Amino acid sequence: MAEGNRAAESDTGRLETFSDGVFAIAITLLILDVRVPHVESGLGSALLHLWPNYVGYVVSFLTIGVLWINHHRMFRLIRRTDHTFLVLNTLFLLVVAFVPFPTALVAEYIRVPSERTVAAVAYGLTGCALAVMFNVLWRYAASRDHHLLVDGLDREVVRQSTRQYTFGPIVYAVLTVLALFAPLVSLTLFAALVVFYTFPSRFNLSGTEA
Amino acid sequence: MAEGNRAAESDTGRLETFSDGVFAIAITLLILDVRVPHVESGLGSALLHLWPNYVGYVVSFLTIGVLWINHHRMFRLIRRTDHTFLVLNTLFLLVVAFVPFPTALVAEYIRVPSERTVAAVAYGLTGCALAVMFNVLWRYAASRDHHLLVDGLDREVVRQSTRQYTFGPIVYAVLTVLALFAPLVSLTLFAALVVFYTFPSRFNLSGTEA
Amino acid sequence: MAEGNRAAESDTGRLETFSDGVFAIAITLLILDVRVPHVESGLGSALLHLWPNYVGYVVSFLTIGVLWINHHRMFRLIRRTDHTFLVLNTLFLLVVAFVPFPTALVAEYIRVPSERTVAAVAYGLTGCALAVMFNVLWRYAASRDHHLLVDGLDREVVRQSTRQYTFGPIVYAVLTVLALFAPLVSLTLFAALVVFYTFPSRFNLSGTEA
């Protein structure tokens, strides 16, 4: 019995360690796309010319950082795991670890008018996949009468979290469609959205203070 | 005495942290082989052309993810470690960390008919090594009257796990031989196998629900 | 109630795991900028020619290492977190993970007299950002009557830490301004500063022995 309890607790523990590892690596690998320019002279202006890389670094770092904060917050309400949940978490991490690719894509093509629509859409689709997988993870944990959640949680708290998390996919989907017509506006709004998420507020994902 | 117990427990703990680190890094490094294409125009079709890289990313991510889930599951039955076990786990991780290489190989050569057999065989051999090392690790832990396992485990549970784990090397070996004659069929089956493993079932590695 | 306590404690725990991950990755990625030279002959002198890369590796490794030691030390006084603190810690890690970039920049341009001022200033600005964010993190935790700190801390201990941490941004700012006029002197002092920080002393960040 005691053994069973130990196993059940260590379960979430190791899942969080592994997830933290993937988050930490994905977020740190972003710097690999800010490359040292090779110039004979004019290093100063060459560095300024890299601005899309700096912006991409900051926006994607904050995106993964905010996701980590929310993943962390979600896991405070989760007590058990099962095989399906582990697989869903792996699929979620698959999208998290993918983020450096569309980030590099946007940084490379934002100054090429004919190609930046594709880059912005790729970025938006990745954002949609992140938000959708986050919702799937949470909804699965809360399904079947909260079968993976901490015991005795207030039903209203769970419902409220579910509502807040639903906000993400909708906004990302709208911005992705917008990217088809106005890629620069869409990318600017993606950046603004992430800054908005870093503020504590009852309107966003991170609304409920711990 | 209390000290001895503390040491014995922290033993598995740190082994898991280190292993989780290697799993997390190997799985996240896979994205480094999905590179931003450098084109003047036609970014959309250039991105579509990268499909083997996306498929390779997803399949190898799920392969390492499923292995992590099984490693995690295995360690819930393991309570002690010894020097040999630590070395065997290191050899297992050596293969896990190798996975990005054959993945990149297949992504690069799957469209070159004369070379893809070699790439598929390399992928298959890595899969075999993964499955074999996983079995070696488990069988060593369960050997000599379950000397590293949690005390009081049902013998039937252990025997059942051993049987299920044996499934892996056999299937991988068959697919590797198949790669010699039909590399594309073999690679498709490798992908299908991983998707199959993500489903909970009593026929696969992850059969016994926690 | 017990649940609440568990959550509050696991909070800091997982924040530290995630931060340790980012520190560990950023520090280890530094080696990627020490590249094997490709020469037909004269490997020995080619290796000696790489000295700025070795020095950059050591100085930045120690910089991140000392920061980790101080982050670690700070967290021994912190017991709770809130959303704002998690965001501030993410911003701090954003700068930590950025360090490999200015390091590579200095290693590449230190031998180009016309460009090394820019590289040294970029390095200095990153150092300033590190030191400022570290102070912001600490001051936020200690604000509003020590709202995130361990209960019952001696007010004098907190005030002393605050004073010591303030030392960092000032010194880095002075060295950054110096870089505009004497980049090599400034870079030498950055290196000396880090070596100084590795010594336990009541004059530096790490002054109070645990």
Added chain:
Amino acid sequence: MAEGNRAAESDTGRLETFSDGVFAIAITLLILDVRVPHVESGLGSALLHLWPNYVGYVVSFLTIGVLWINHHRMFRLIRRTDHTFLVLNTLFLLVVAFVPFPTALVAEYIRVPSERTVAAVAYGLTGCALAVMFNVLWRYAASRDHHLLVDGLDREVVRQSTRQYTFGPIVYAVLTVLALFAPLVSLTLFAALVVFYTFPSRFNLSGTEA
């Protein structure tokens, strides 16, 4: 008082997490030097031609793996840390994270007779630095009447560990000198040495069974 104890214990805990991270990343980054060959035909022989990269990968993976096992074993005897110990551990990790560089160097130049002496010496010097730093770390912890060790340790056990660890720097120094005259013999012995270390034995670092 209770707070003080908690802090003292979490001290070693977080040091181990951080160290495990650096070990895990350094060991996993080794695969980045096994690069996919770009050929029109003859992929099979191109892959065989990469043998020094595979050998380098395996030898360096095992070297870091054995070091991790010994670091892990050492920390079971360590209960406290202080600033100097944290700095020494950082210096030790600095060398661990450096290993991918000389490994890549040897893999690149082992087939160039005129240059391989330099590569083998660089590899040997890194090995010496690893072994020396490991000894410094241990000797510092055991110094001043075992001030950082678990209380009540048998003095004979400590002395025996000290003797065993001394073995490393001597052997590595001898092999490094040998590299000056016979690089291939020296490199073969480095590989043999690591395989030897993976066996449990009372003659090597890992001699005392847990």
